[in-house]
Amino acid sequence: MVEHWSPKPSVPGSSPGGPASLFMNIKIIFISISIFFGFLGYYPYLKDLITHKTQPHVFTWLIWAITQGTAVAGIWYGGGGLGAITLTIYTALAILIFFISISNGKRNITKSDIMVLSIAFIAILIWWLLNNPLLAVLLVTGIDLIGYIPTFRKSYYKPWSETASSWGIFALANIFSILALERYSLLTLVYVSAVCVINIILYTYLIVRRKKLLVDTSEKHT
DSSP, X not given: OXXXXXXXXXXXXXXXXXXXXXXXXXXXXXXXXXXXXHHHHHHHHHHHHHTTSOOOBHHHHHHHHHHHHHHHHHHHHTTOGGGGHXXXXXXXXXXXXXXXXXHHSBOOOOHHHHHHHHHHHXXXXXXXXXXXXXXXXXXXXXXXXXXXHHHHHHHXXXXXXXXXXXXXXXXXXXXXXXXXXXXXXXXXXXXXXXXXXXXXXHHHHHXXXXXXXXXXXXXXXX
């Protein structure tokens, strides 16, 4: 059984303008901001993807579609409520990007990529067969973080092949999703918090690598 803490006050018969109503209004504001940042982040990414400026790793997005789908199911199951909406949208968009990347993206699939994908399916089976959503979400969180490895590997040599601004905006969307959660527990927090941190790291990594390559190129021409 997953223990959780909910800041939502229990106010039987409270008026529409009471504490419970204020709580929900604040959460609605947070998730609205999160959704705004989510679409703001995905717009340039999808635009660059369609114009072939961004070349996503096809396996990364397949893994993310599976892991996000499992994690968001866990957040809904754990009572995350409004805080799960943005990740639900992300899951749908991850599936869309996966299908687009089949023709436009990178396909250098390694044995480790296949292994990670297999573990993602095992996580789903753990939930179904063992009825243990927390273990499944913890597993897909780890898998999701590992799923970033192909993108980090690709971006080391081609940092401009990713839309850096999108990853920074995704992190902002994650922050407001956390604030919008109606219940806080390991089940509802672990995935979105971990993804928020790794998005910040990836954004920083892309910026640093771009500056490093520009400096190296400049020194070669001096």
